[in-house]
Amino acid sequence: MDNDLDEKGFNVMMKETMQLVGAFNIGDFIPYLRSFDLQGLTRRMKAVGKIFDDFFEKIIDEHIQSNTKDEKNMDFVDVMLGLVGTKEYEYSIERPTIKSIMMDMLAASMDTSATAIEWTISELLKNPRVMKKAQNELEIVVGIKRKVEESDLKKLEYLDMVIKESLRLHPVVPLLIPHQSVEDCMVEDFFIPKKSRVLVNAWSIMRDPNAWTDPDKFWPERFEGSNINAKGGDFQLIPFGSGRRGCPGMQLGLIVIRLVVAQLVHCFDWKLPNHMLPSDLDMTEEFALTMPRANHLIAIPNYRLYNDSN
Numbered sequence: 001m002d003n004d005l006d007e008k009g010f011n012v013m014m015k016e017t018m019q020l021v022g023a024f025n026i027g028d029f030i031p032y033l034r035s036f037d038l039q040g041l042t043r044r045m046k047a048v049g050k051i052f053d054d055f056f057e058k059i060i061d062e063h064i065q066s067n068t069k070d071e072k073n074m075d076f077v078d079v080m081l082g083l084v085g086t087k088e089y090e091y092s093i094e095r096p097t098i099k100s101i102m103m104d105m106l107a108a109s110m111d112t113s114a115t116a117i118e119w120t121i122s123e124l125l126k127n128p129r130v131m132k133k134a135q136n137e138l139e140i141v142v143g144i145k146r147k148v149e150e151s152d153l154k155k156l157e158y159l160d161m162v163i164k165e166s167l168r169l170h171p172v173v174p175l176l177i178p179h180q181s182v183e184d185c186m187v188e189d190f191f192i193p194k195k196s197r198v199l200v201n202a203w204s205i206m207r208d209p210n211a212w213t214d215p216d217k218f219w220p221e222r223f224e225g226s227n228i229n230a231k232g233g234d235f236q237l238i239p240f241g242s243g244r245r246g247c248p249g250m251q252l253g254l255i256v257i258r259l260v261v262a263q264l265v266h267c268f269d270w271k272l273p274n275h276m277l278p279s280d281l282d283m284t285e286e287f288a289l290t291m292p293r294a295n296h297l298i299a300i301p302n303y304r305l306y307n308d309s310n
C-alpha cells in the first residue's frame with residue numbers, strides 16, 4: 001500500500017529522495033564545511049535513509065517468515081534471499097545487498113519509467129497530430145478488437161520514434177549520474193585530471209542546435225530513415241547514458257515505456273480537463289536527480305476499443 005513506506009506516501013518519499021540526491025551540496029565542494037551540514041541535507045538524507053531501511057527490513061522479514069520454496073510463487077526478494085550465503089557468485093549477497101537492490105528497483109527503475117511515460121503522454125496531448133498518427137499505427141498493426149501486447153512492439157515504428165523524441169526533450173536523468181575520471185585524460189583540448197567529478201549535461205546535448213534541427217520542437221518524424229537510437233552509441237541521444245556505467249536497465253525501461261504508452265493511447269482517447277487547449281498544457285520541469293513534470297498531468301480518458309456493447 002502507498003502508506004506502507006511512510007504515512008506521507010511512496011511518491012512524496014521518492015520525490016524527497018530524488019531532490020536530496022540531486023541537490024547542490026556545499027559540503028561536496030568545500031569538505032571542511034561538510035560536518036556543519038549547513039543546508040541540512042545530511043540530516044534529511046539520514047531521515048529518508050532510515051524510512052527506506054525500516055521498510056526494506058520489514059519486507060525481508062515478511063519474506064523470511066513466509067519461506068516460499070515453490071519456484072512459481074517466488075518473487076524478486078525470495079530469489080535474492082535464496083542466494084544469501086551461497087558460493088554461486090564471486091561476490092556474496094547479504095541483507096544489505098538485497099536492500100540496496102530493492103532501492104535500485106524502486107528509484108532507478110519504477111520512478112524513471114513512470115516519469116518517462118508521463119512526459120510522453122503529455123507531449124502526445126500537446127501534439128494531437130502525433131497522437132492521432134500513433135493511434136492510427138496501432139489500429140493498423142493491432143486493430144481495435146484486442147489490446148496491444150509486448151510482441152506487437154517491434155512493428156510499432158512510429159511509436160518508437162515518439163518515445164525517442166520524448167526521451168530527447170525530457171531526459172529522465174538530465175545530468176546523468178555524476179562520474180569520476182579514474183585517470184588523467186584529454187577530451188579534445190580539455191585536460192581532465194584523475195578523480196575529477198564529471199557531469200554530463202544530457203539535457204543540453206539533446207537540445208543542441210548543432211546536432212538537431214528545431215531542437216525544442218516535438219517532432220518524431222526527425223527519426224524517419226535515421227539510424228540514431230537511444231542505446232548509447234549515438235552521443236547526440238543519450239537518455240540512458242553511455243558506456244560501462246550507462247543504464248543497465250535500458251532494455252527493460254524501453255519495453256515498459258513502449259508497452260504502457262502503447263496501451264494508454266490504444267485503449268483510450270484522451271482530453272485535457274476544463275476545455276484546456278493543448279497549447280495551454282503546462283510543461284514546466286522540476287529539477288532533481290530526475291526531471292519529472294513540476295505538476296502531474298491531469299487528463300480524461302475515454303475508452304475507444306471495440307467491445308460487444310459498442
Ligand code: HEM
Pocket residue numbers: 104105108109110112113116172173176177178238239240241242244245246247248249250252253254257
Ligand atoms: C525510462 C527508463 C530509464 C531511464 C531513462 C534510465 C536512465 C538512466 C541513466 C541516464 C543512468 C545514468 C547513466 C550514466 O550516468 O551514464 C542510469 C543508471 C542506472 N539505471 Fe537506469 N534508466 C531507466 C530505467 C532503469 C531500469 C528499469 C533499471 C533497473 C531495472 C535501471 C537501473 C539503473 C541502475 C542500477 C543505474 C546505475 C548504473 C551504474 O551506476 O553503473 N534503470 N539510468
